Amino acid sequence: MASKLEKERAAIREEEFRLAERKKKLAERDAEERATAIGKSVLGKLEQTRLDALLGRMKALGIEEVEKRLSA
Numbered sequence: 001m002a003s004k005l006e007k008e009r010a011a012i013r014e015e016e017f018r019l020a021e022r023k024k025k026l027a028e029r030d031a032e033e034r035a036t037a038i039g040k041s042v043l044g045k046l047e048q049t050r051l052d053a054l055l056g057r058m059k060a061l062g063i064e065e066v067e068k069r070l071s072a
Contacts, residue, residue, distance in 0.1 A: 038044055043051060058066050 043054075046054065061069075
Protein backbone atom coordinates (compact mmCIF):
# COMPACT_ATOMS: atom_id res chain seq x y z
CA MET A 1 0.00 0.00 0.00
CA ALA A 2 2.83 2.40 0.78
CA SER A 3 4.20 1.79 -2.69
CA LYS A 4 0.93 2.92 -4.29
CA LEU A 5 0.94 6.08 -2.19
CA GLU A 6 4.51 6.88 -3.15
CA LYS A 7 3.71 6.32 -6.82
CA GLU A 8 0.74 8.67 -6.51
CA ARG A 9 2.89 11.30 -4.78
CA ALA A 10 5.52 10.98 -7.50
CA ALA A 11 2.87 11.36 -10.20
CA ILE A 12 1.51 14.48 -8.50
CA ARG A 13 5.00 15.97 -8.21
CA GLU A 14 5.54 15.32 -11.92
CA GLU A 15 2.23 16.99 -12.81
CA GLU A 16 3.10 19.97 -10.62
CA PHE A 17 6.48 20.27 -12.34
CA ARG A 18 4.88 20.17 -15.80
CA LEU A 19 2.30 22.74 -14.75
CA ALA A 20 5.01 25.04 -13.36
CA GLU A 21 6.89 24.75 -16.67
CA ARG A 22 3.73 25.59 -18.64
CA LYS A 23 3.11 28.61 -16.42
CA LYS A 24 6.70 29.77 -16.92
CA LYS A 25 6.45 29.44 -20.71
CA LEU A 26 3.11 31.26 -20.72
CA ALA A 27 4.58 34.13 -18.69
CA GLU A 28 7.50 34.35 -21.12
CA ARG A 29 5.18 34.44 -24.15
CA ASP A 30 3.05 37.07 -22.43
CA ALA A 31 6.11 39.25 -21.78
CA GLU A 32 7.23 38.85 -25.40
CA GLU A 33 3.80 39.87 -26.70
CA ARG A 34 3.75 42.95 -24.45
CA ALA A 35 7.24 43.94 -25.60
CA THR A 36 6.22 43.50 -29.23
CA ALA A 37 3.06 45.59 -28.74
CA ILE A 38 5.03 48.36 -27.03
CA GLY A 39 7.67 48.25 -29.75
CA LYS A 40 5.04 48.67 -32.45
CA SER A 41 3.30 51.50 -30.60
CA VAL A 42 4.29 55.14 -30.43
CA LEU A 43 6.27 54.32 -27.28
CA GLY A 44 8.64 52.22 -29.36
CA LYS A 45 9.48 55.24 -31.46
CA LEU A 46 10.55 57.47 -28.55
CA GLU A 47 14.20 58.07 -27.81
CA GLN A 48 15.33 56.38 -24.61
CA THR A 49 15.54 59.51 -22.44
CA ARG A 50 12.01 60.61 -23.34
CA LEU A 51 10.70 57.09 -22.83
CA ASP A 52 12.35 56.86 -19.41
CA ALA A 53 10.89 60.24 -18.40
CA LEU A 54 7.42 59.29 -19.61
CA LEU A 55 7.49 55.93 -17.85
CA GLY A 56 8.68 57.65 -14.67
CA ARG A 57 5.74 60.05 -14.80
CA MET A 58 3.35 57.16 -15.47
CA LYS A 59 4.75 55.27 -12.49
CA ALA A 60 4.35 58.32 -10.25
CA LEU A 61 0.76 58.90 -11.33
CA GLY A 62 -0.33 55.27 -11.37
CA ILE A 63 -2.00 53.49 -14.26
CA GLU A 64 -5.55 54.44 -13.27
CA GLU A 65 -4.72 58.15 -13.29
CA VAL A 66 -2.85 57.86 -16.59
CA GLU A 67 -5.81 56.09 -18.20
CA LYS A 68 -8.20 58.67 -16.77
CA ARG A 69 -6.14 61.56 -18.16
CA LEU A 70 -5.72 59.95 -21.56
CA SER A 71 -9.44 59.29 -21.94
CA ALA A 72 -10.41 62.85 -20.97
